[in-house]
Amino acid sequence: MKILVCISNVPDTTTKVKFKEDNTLLDDSGIQWIINPWDELALTRALELKEDAGNSVNEVCVINVGGSLTEATLRKALAIGADKAIRIDACPSDAYHVAGQIAEYLKENVYDLIFSGIESSDYNGSSVGAMLAEFMNYSGISSVTNVNLDDDIVVSRAIPGGKQMIKTETPFVAIVQKGIAKEPRIPSMRGIMMARKKPLEVIPAAELPVLTQTVKFELPQAKGTCKMIDPEHVEQLVELLKNEAKVL
Amino acid sequence: MSVVAFAKNWNGKFKNSSYELVSYTKELANQMQTNLVIVSIGKITEEELNKLSQYGADRIISVNDARMNVLTSRVYAEVIAQIAKKESAELVVMTDNNSGKAIAPRVAVKLKAGMVAAVQELPVSIKPFVVKKQMFSGKTFGYVQINSAIRVLTLAKNCFGLVENPVECNIDISHPEVNTGLFKIQIISEEEQKNKVILTDADCVVSAGRGMRSPDNWRPVEELAEVLGAATACSRPVSDEGWRSHEEHVGQTGKVIAPNLYIAAGISGAIQHVAGISRSKCIVAINTDPEAPIFSVADYGIIGDVMDVLPRLTEAFRKSKS
Ligand SMILES: Cc1cc2nc3c(=O)[nH]c(=O)nc-3n(C[C@H](O)[C@H](O)[C@H](O)COP(=O)(O)OP(=O)(O)OC[C@H]3O[C@@H](n4cnc5c(N)ncnc54)[C@H](O)[C@@H]3O)c2cc1C
Ligand SMILES: Nc1ncnc2c1ncn2[C@@H]1O[C@H](COP(=O)(O)O)[C@@H](O)[C@H]1O
Numbered sequence: 001m002k003i004l005v006c007i008s009n010v011p012d013t014t015t016k017v018k019f020k021e022d023n024t025l026l027d028d029s030g031i032q033w034i035i036n037p038w039d040e041l042a043l044t045r046a047l048e049l050k051e052d053a054g055n056s057v058n059e060v061c062v063i064n065v066g067g068s069l070t071e072a073t074l075r076k077a078l079a080i081g082a083d084k085a086i087r088i089d090a091c092p093s094d095a096y097h098v099a100g101q102i103a104e105y106l107k108e109n110v111y112d113l114i115f116s117g118i119e120s121s122d123y124n125g126s127s128v129g130a131m132l133a134e135f136m137n138y139s140g141i142s143s144v145t146n147v148n149l150d151d152d153i154v155v156s157r158a159i160p161g162g163k164q165m166i167k168t169e170t171p172f173v174a175i176v177q178k179g180i181a182k183e184p185r186i187p188s189m190r191g192i193m194m195a196r197k198k199p200l201e202v203i204p205a206a207e208l209p210v211l212t213q214t215v216k217f218e219l220p221q222a223k224g225t226c227k228m229i230d231p232e233h234v235e236q237l238v239e240l241l242k243n244e245a246k247v248l
Numbered sequence: 249m250s251v252v253a254f255a256k257n258w259n260g261k262f263k264n265s266s267y268e269l270v271s272y273t274k275e276l277a278n279q280m281q282t283n284l285v286i287v288s289i290g291k292i293t294e295e296e297l298n299k300l301s302q303y304g305a306d307r308i309i310s311v312n313d314a315r316m317n318v319l320t321s322r323v324y325a326e327v328i329a330q331i332a333k334k335e336s337a338e339l340v341v342m343t344d345n346n347s348g349k350a351i352a353p354r355v356a357v358k359l360k361a362g363m364v365a366a367v368q369e370l371p372v373s374i375k376p377f378v379v380k381k382q383m384f385s386g387k388t389f390g391y392v393q394i395n396s397a398i399r400v401l402t403l404a405k406n407c408f409g410l411v412e413n414p415v416e417c418n419i420d421i422s423h424p425e426v427n428t429g430l431f432k433i434q435i436i437s438e439e440e441q442k443n444k445v446i447l448t449d450a451d452c453v454v455s456a457g458r459g460m461r462s463p464d465n466w467r468p469v470e471e472l473a474e475v476l477g478a479a480t481a482c483s484r485p486v487s488d489e490g491w492r493s494h495e496e497h498v499g500q501t502g503k504v505i506a507p508n509l510y511i512a513a514g515i516s517g518a519i520q521h522v523a524g525i526s527r528s529k530c531i532v533a534i535n536t537d538p539e540a541p542i543f544s545v546a547d548y549g550i551i552g553d554v555m556d557v558l559p560r561l562t563e564a565f566r567k568s569k570s
Binding site: 011013014016017019037038094095096099118119121122123124125126127128129130131133134135139140141142143154158159160161162163164165166167168169175178179209210211212213214215216217218219220223224226227228229230231234235237238239240241242245247248 | 321322325346349350351352353354356357358360361362363364365366378380381382383384385386387388389390391392393394395396432433434435436437438439440441444446447448449452494495497500501502508509519520523529530532533543544545546547548549550551552556557560561564565567568
């Protein structure tokens with residue numbers, strides 16, 4: 001069985017984002033790039049499934065649609081333990097375009113299980129995983145909190161206020177969220193050395209339309225000052241919530 | 249031409265988010281000078297459908313098919329895309345909840361439509377079609393232009409609000425053809441906690457962090473939530489430690505919520521936490537540390553010990569109710 005993990009390359013979550021060219025472009029100076037947190041957890045789960053000998057997973061491949069800048073992130077995924085990495089050389093600005101590129105690759109290269117994250121922490125598009133499933137005409141399971149490949153393939157997913165277990169067949173796309181792995185893995189020294197020898201294949205982009213584009217950014221206005229309430233007189237807060245904020 | 253909106257029901261009942269979707273798309277259809285078509289899927293009564301007309305739904309297509317009572321994103325996407333084509337939709341909209349997140353991208357692929365998730369307002373312009381949304385987990389806004397002839401949007405919850413706009417309503421019953429192979433997902437078990445306020449739907453949320461110091465100290469949090477009819481939530485370390493269930497974790501790597509009122513008790517307000525709550529209408533923070541970053545995003549703050557302040561608050565809310 002082969003697993004493909006979609007990796008989105010995003011600024012570290014604590015980065016202070018800045019823009020340039022009249023707020024039309026992200027200013028990437030000084031940004032530390034990381035594997036999107038969800039994808040890092042998905043990769044961790046994929047590696048756990050591979051190590052569990054009963055599961056007969058023989059390959060974990062990571063894929064990214066992006067420019068050469070993202071290779072450092074892919075190398076990190078290799079250092080964590082992926083067997084190989086693919087970079088499709090295109091600018092990842094539109095979800096339809098990105099999912100379409102990955103689908104083109106999948107048509108030529110069969111994978112049984114495809115992981116994607118619920119959303120990228122940069123543009124918060126939350127659509128690539130389900131679009132990919134649709135392009136391939138695969139089942140897609142969203143809000144996935146666990147995947148088990150024991151006798152049957154059983155996927156747990158979160159539903160509002162509860163949990164659901166689904167039996168499924170391959171191939172399918174698992175769109176993962178919290179729970180899929182406990183802690184993301186950190187590359188070991190040995191992993192980093194080995195990653196240098198692992199394949200990182202760059203393939204050209206397919207001709208596909210770009211349907212959306214971010215034309216401008218805007219920083220939110222600073223919030224007004226916080227009104228302080230005396231802890232001895234919390235009834236004032238109740239009053240303010242009722243009559244000023246009008247949220248009760 | 250038309251705007252097609254998919255109004256999801258839960259076991260045959262709509263929620264506020266369905267009414268908000270209708271309010272939003274009605275206004276949008278007016279702006280675009282076109283008709284609004286509401287799609288409902290699964291078994292539902294005419295009476296329930298009629299509730300949507302209160303918010304401007306003058307035409308509803310009801311796909312009243314019992315096979316579709318269980319939501320399968322592939323099936324729903326197929327049905328919605330078929331209707332969108334038939335109605336020459338320029339725009340398809342649904343709510344940005346779990347099912348919307350799963351269905352909308354599929355509809356977008358079927359219609360070759362550019363998609364933007366979790367928009368918060370009406371478009372800033374129709375020609376070209378530009379919408380505003382939060383990006384970088386709430387750290388900025390971005391304006392996204394959609395260049396395709398058909399577009400797909402999901403609407404973030406609790407941003408637009410409900411707008412009453414009573415109209416006469418026509419209900420068409422439709423039976424689209426769907427390939428039976430698409431129904432094949434097999435649910436083997438389901439657990440649902442009954443009688444619990446669902447966090448992602450809640451108008452009011454009481455949340456607590458490491459400042460509670462021990463899982464044994466949660467009673468005051470639950471009592472306040474009870475008085476307010478609120479859902480309970482927590483920060484990530486609290487759920488990581490197993491003090492509270494993972495269900496309650498909010499933030500960038502947990503749930504993203506937008507209640508009217510969010511009360512943060514003993515939560516420092518780390519950027520990843522704020523990413524999950526910044527769309528709340530009103531934030532109240534309780535913390536012993538006046539320098540805690542949570543106060544820079546809160547509307548109201550109380551400097552004090554949670555174990556002392558929470559019971560006082562519960563008492564004050566209880567009094568104001570009676
Ligand atoms: C990639 C990544 C993703 C993350 N995602 C999330 C996420 O989704 N959600 C999330 O919450 N965090 C997330 N975090 C963790 C986040 O950075 C913070 O560590 C976390 O939010 C802190 O939780 P806390 O506020 O409960 O605890 P602390 O930061 O320890 O804060 C406790 C607060 O309680 C106050 N306090 C102490 N005693 C009392 C008392 N008696 N009464 C009143 N106040 C008191 C303290 O002054 C302090 O401000 C993420 C981190 C990373 C790196
Ligand atoms: N450029 C990309 N290359 C590969 N995978 C991606 C890319 N962008 C998004 N994804 C995947 O799709 C998920 C959701 O991203 P998004 O739809 O951009 O919010 C991410 O968690 C990744 O798994």
